[in-house]
Amino acid sequence: MTELTQSVRMERDGEIAVITVDNPPVNALSFHVRQGILDGMNAAAADPEIEAVVLICAGRTFIAGADITEFSKPPQPPSLQGAQDAMENCTKPVVAAIHGTALGGGLEVAMCAHFRVASPSAKFGLPEVKLGLLPGAGGTQRLPRVTGVAKALEMMTSGDPIGSGEALDCGLVDEVAPADGADALLATAVGFARRVLAEHRPLTRIRDRDDKLAVDPSVFSDFRQKIAHRTRGFLAPEYNIRCIEAAATLPFEEGIAVERKLFGEVMSGTQSKAQQYYFFAEREAAKIPDVPKDTPLLPVAKVGVLGGGTMGGGIAMNFANVGIPVTIVERDEESLQRGLGVIRKNYERSASRGSISSDDVGRRMALISGSVDKGDFHDCDLLIEAVFEDLELKKSVFAEFDAIAKPGAILASNTSALDVNAIAAATSRPESVIGTHFFSPANVMKLLEVVRGERTSHQVIASTMAVAKQINKIAVLVGVCHGFVGNRMLFMRRIEADKMLLEGATPAQIDKVIYDFGFPMGPYAMMDLAGLDIGWKAETSSSSNVREILCESGRRGQKNGRGFYTYDPDTRAATPDPEVEELIRQFGARQGVAPRTVSDQEILERCLYPMVNEGAKILDEGIAIRASDIDVVWINGYGWPVYTGGPMFWADTIGLAEVAAKINENHATLGGEHWKISPLLQRLADEGSTFQKLGARR
Ligand code: 3HC
Ligand code: NAI
Helix, strand or coil: EEEEEEEEEEEEECCEEEEEECCCCCCCCCCHHHHHHHHHHHHHHCCCCEEEEEEEEECCCCCCCCCCHHHHCCCCCCHHHHHHHHHHHHCCCCEEEECCCCEEEEHHHHHCCCCCECCCCCEECCHHHHCCCCCCCCCCHHHHHHHHHHHHHHHHHHHCCHHHHHHHHHCCCCECCCCHHHHHHHHHHHHHHHHHHHHCCCCHHHCCCCCCCCCHHHHHHHHHHHCCCCCCEEEEEEHHHHHHHHHCCHHHCHHHHHHHHHHHHHHHCCHHHHHHHHHHHHHHCCCCCCCCCCCCCCCCCCEEEEEHHHHHHHHHHHHHCCCCCCEEECCHHHHHHHHHHHHHHHHHHHHHHCCCHHHHHHHHHHHHEEEEEHHHCCCCEEEEEEECCCCCHHHHHHHHCCCCCCCCCEEEEECCCCCHHHHCCCCCCCCEEEEECCCCCCCCCCEEEEEEEECCCCHHHHHHHHHHHHHCCCCECCCCCCCCCCCHHHHHHHHHHHHHHHHHHHHHHHHHHHHHHHHCHHHHHHHHCCCCCCCCCHHHCCCHHHHHHHHHCCCEHHHHCCCCCCCCCCCCCCEECCHHHHHHEEEEEHHCCCCCCCCCHHHHHHHHHHHHHHHHHHHHCCCCCCCCHHHHHHHHHCCCCHHHHCCCHHHHHCCCHHHHHHHHHHHHHHHHHHCCCHHHHHHHHHCCCCCHHCCCCC
């Protein structure tokens, strides 16, 4: 065995050289990997006893891409292209043996081998678009040559990987090993190489192929139209498409030149910086400074959910989706049947769209049992309460949980704003109590705010974070305060938006500014969707704000076709309603506010800067561990556009001095506690620093 570099070695299996990349955790293409592959290829080419080469990886995956941590540093030779050229131009067969995930630069390396074999569970993708980039190592020119233009468009603009079956069908791999595992893969790759030698198969370079490139130019315009909605605001998808157009219309080397030029443009833009930042932010969020990584986890084999309404039903689905049995307990048989019916309907809708099979519907429903007796929770490892948002009710429910749940069970509340410490105090085991704040629809939204109480144990925190990952959520650990991280910041946006309504902005104008910034919808469309009457009671309503006035005049939101907008009963299309504008104008007049023209820029700053300010207060209080956690909350819970990095990263890119100056100015002119500047934000602004540099606060 020869150690080529610290992370690449070469062994012989008779006439076959086996080059192994071993660069944990994901075999990213760090400079010593590039150097090792180059040296290994050169050595194999020069050795007369070697007849073929297998490139394989140790550990959990094939090369998962460029080393993203190197992007912010000066380039270090050798370039990846050197290693790729050595593979592609080798006169001896080169076989890439792929397991895990061949992603980005990893797949680009594999496409420079003459052949590819794979483990059955292997995945293949060019996810650069998710980092605001395009594949910069020839992938844009090689992938369409292998898979055809249509599939390359889909793969490169979504960034989603395909499995080995699909890869075999479209020609991306030549053979799939009979089973997963390193031994089976290596044996298949070596056997494949020997067959190539025995059969004297030609060594085709992907770059020389053009048999799948001929397409009608309308393919591109149709595709642009098809993805316009889903990729709104993002630059990278369009850049990827342009590269594929180049592949379809230009010789390989000219296509590579287009790829290089466009790669340089996206790489130097703010969107890719934000998206790369987000990649690491999401992974940081899983790390809790005071909870050791090796904290023993509580097993969660059975879950109980109290309340099968909007949230409880969705929460239960998350567990059934991954094979964990759930018991839903409702207050009466009728509510229970209604809740179970909604779950079944949701699954059936997914099946009719093809995202799950009809067998899956049956399998998942079989994992969900219903009851009206909380005693059925006695053998559950995790109980989640999703009853009405009422502190006294939640306290009494937790006292019951305490009496019923087995020792060591995790007792969780889905409250969206209430005091988790007060809820925990209703039990004799506050160390077992935690908040699990799901977002609506709970079976769809990726975010889970995990709320640690003062006494929540490390084991309960670690186990809840692990369960969240198991049900495919992105969990962010936060502390107790009204509204936690997400809703507490949302309240600030709402205060200013409502004030601007009275000053003369319309709901449609405010919504458009927020939509154009990149959110899926503005605050008023969002309130209409959620229902204006959440928490509203006719008996106590006193026309004290616009929402109350709308509820009093029978406007409940989308549910009855009338809210801040009027909704078409068939298409659900929203139209601004003069009646609403008149109600707002009259209310403003009663409040003594003179209407004026409010500019879009003012709307943007007054909606978003108080959120940044509140985020800084949240950080200072230790409610969030790090600024990037706040960004992860807002991107996954509320649709803040990831290409701006989230509120805190966005503020960094504007410059904290500028943001702080505007906040101070607004505090002086508009007043209000939410404009009082966070001392932390002021300090960072004075120091010329950023939230990013701040690091973890706990
Ligand atoms: N560069 C540097 N570090 C990386 C990395 C990369 N490409 N991919 C993953 N990591 C790190 C993560 O930050 C994490 O570090 P941590 O343990 O310190 O937090 C560790 O590897 C493990 O990652 P995950 O927690 O994500 O592990 P999973 O097993 O859940 O997922 C994965 C593995 C599917 C490979 C996932 O990490 C992933 O999607 N990685 C990114 C893949 C990618 O985007 N590749 C393209 C890169 S850009 C490129 O190649 C440009 C080229 O065209 C020139
Ligand atoms: P919901 O009204 O749709 O459902 C509540 C369910 O709890 C009802 O089906 C009701 O019958 C049941 N219930 C009430 N008391 C009960 C009891 N004592 N025993 C058994 N079942 C009981 O309410 P929703 O929207 O699901 O909210 C539930 C919780 O989730 C609240 O705390 C809310 O703040 C929180 N939440 C709601 C979000 C939303 O967007 N709807 C988002 C995030 C959290």
